[in-house]
Amino acid sequence: MAKVQTKDLLEQFKLELIAGKNGLDREFIMSDISRPGIELTGYFRYYxxxxxxxxxxxxxSYFNELSSDEKRDRSQRLCTDVTPCIVVTRGMEIPEELKQACEASHVPLLRSPYKTTRVVSRLTNFLEARFAPSTAMHGVLVDIHGVGILITGQSGVGKSExxxxxxxxxxxxxADDSVEIHQEDYDRLIGSSPELIEHLLEIRGLGIINVMTLFGASAVRSHKKIDFVINLENWNEKKQYDRIGMDEETIRIIDVDVPKATLPVRPGRxxxxxxEVAAMNFRLKRLGVNAAEEFSARLTKMINQEEANLNSSVDYD
Known part of the structure; x- marks a missing residue:
């Protein structure tokens, strides 16, 4: 699991540090965000x-209506030893009682000039992405016409070439060789390259090449959603491969089922x-155009017509 500290938020969102500087190394243990409303009334049982x-x-607004003693009490109870930070939105003026409590307990107190809903949305997206389930797969990830194609297969089958x-x-x-995959949301997989081998491609007999240096910045990208998996395998004469495209195979990566196709590899292919055509065909399917289903419908119609003609011929005899 990724390590997220309060100082990461300070740098990422350019928040203003008001108090609790000594607690910037506090770590987050979850991505959930809380807006303590009922707690300000004094009810902390499920805080x-x-x-x-x-x-x-x-x-x-409610906090400012409390008495001085209540403000100090609520502030002290909000600031615990495991609270990563407190963020005040809209650039509002912060009560002194809250500043003092945060400074004394080393809970970072941060301020943002933006609206609450926007701040909550951005912080949630950031934390969800950092805490998302992740794994790594051996393969190559390529963006083809906007479709993220993960090419897998045994070592030496020709993925990098x-x-x-x-x-x-x-x-x-x-990414080449190793693809880091993060599950964002329940059905979205994002693939990226490890920093060590980013933009690099290994070609047997040639060595490691830098794709961005050779082909320019437009030839690479840092991350991409994985839409389709294509598995390369050496041609097996005894295996029956799909020739129409009606069979829809999937592969489970983390908790997501991703469409998959198997391509046999042999000289001349x-x-x-x-x-490239598989990626374009995948886009057509998402738009509702399925060539395999159209062929199947035509074939079924033709068979039905032949049977009807045959039946009418028998009835006439």
Missing amino acids: PKARLQVLGKTEL TALELVKRGHRLV NLAVII
């Missing part, structure tokens, strides 16, 4: 103290062109 706390206009040909044809490399 989610380990979450990031956000105080908006509603919360501070195929990716190189695709880059030459104007498509973009995301232009894998780059086939994968």
